[in-house]
Amino acid sequence: MIEVKNLRKSFGEVRVLKGVGLTIEKGDVISIIGPSGSGKTTLLRCMNFLESADLGEMVFDGQTFDMSRMHRKDVLNIRKKTAFVFQNYNLFFNKTALENVTEGLVIGRGMAKDKATEIGRRLLNRVGLAERETYYPSELSGGQQQRVAIARALAVEPEIIYFDEPTSALDPELTQGILSLMRELADDGMTMLVVTHEMGFAKNVSNKVCFMDQGQMVEMGPAKEFFNSPKDSRSKAFLRTAQ
Numbered sequence: 001m002i003e004v005k006n007l008r009k010s011f012g013e014v015r016v017l018k019g020v021g022l023t024i025e026k027g028d029v030i031s032i033i034g035p036s037g038s039g040k041t042t043l044l045r046c047m048n049f050l051e052s053a054d055l056g057e058m059v060f061d062g063q064t065f066d067m068s069r070m071h072r073k074d075v076l077n078i079r080k081k082t083a084f085v086f087q088n089y090n091l092f093f094n095k096t097a098l099e100n101v102t103e104g105l106v107i108g109r110g111m112a113k114d115k116a117t118e119i120g121r122r123l124l125n126r127v128g129l130a131e132r133e134t135y136y137p138s139e140l141s142g143g144q145q146q147r148v149a150i151a152r153a154l155a156v157e158p159e160i161i162y163f164d165e166p167t168s169a170l171d172p173e174l175t176q177g178i179l180s181l182m183r184e185l186a187d188d189g190m191t192m193l194v195v196t197h198e199m200g201f202a203k204n205v206s207n208k209v210c211f212m213d214q215g216q217m218v219e220m221g222p223a224k225e226f227f228n229s230p231k232d233s234r235s236k237a238f239l240r241t242a243q
């Protein structure tokens with residue numbers, strides 16, 4: 001479904017991604033793990049063109065793109081098939097939970113408001129927030145705000161959802177709720193690429209794991225295999241401290 005090859009990105013003199021590659025198949029739930037500063041978030045942001053790549057190729061649904069020279073039209077076309085869930089939720093603060101979910105459908109896709117509202121209500125119900133549709137983000141807990149963000153991601157029926165450390169701003173109790181919701185999405189067959197520090201999620205929910213270190217994809221493979229018998233010495237060292 002998606003293949004990224006030789007992705008390079010520097011910020012000034014700092015080489016953050018040094019030729020990273022990744023293959024995603026439909027239905028994959030892939031966790032990207034690794035030490036802080038290894039380039040995980042930058043990889044995810046480059047993949048949705050929130051950062052521009054210096055070099056790299058992406059194959060998306062059979063079409064090949066030069067990631068360093070993306071046309072606006074191609075970016076918009078790819079974004080129609082993807083959704084992004086941020087660490088800090090990125091909700092519209094002046095809109096209710098329901099409006100946050102429907103906004104992309106009405107404004108972005110030109111859907112009739114009634115239809116968008118129906119979808120929005122169904123999805124708020126799906127993430128356990130049926131009673132909160134008129135609440136503003138400031139009236140919701142972090143976990144509830146992230147649920148709204150996930151409902152918003154689902155609303156556009158994406159082929160893949162990118163998650164950037166979706167639970168790192170949450171306390172442990174709320175974290176578990178979001179992780180359970182993500183597990184449900186995975187069980188429903190949603191394709192997901194998740195930057196995470198949650199080793200339990202990486203081990204038990206994702207089918208594949210990518211381990212990054214210092215801007216490189218050090219090891220990539222089935223989650224069980226990675227956790228049971230990591231091959232690279234850096235993966236082994238990371239797992240010793242992370243679990």
Ligand code: ADP
Pocket residue numbers: 011014016034035036037038039040041042043
């Ligand atoms: P990770 O997600 O693995 O913690 P990041 O991708 O967030 O790593 O960051 C990798 C490196 O890139 C870090 O050294 C970080 O300081 C740097 N970096 C990330 N974004 C920017 C930016 N917008 N400007 C400058 N440096 C950045």
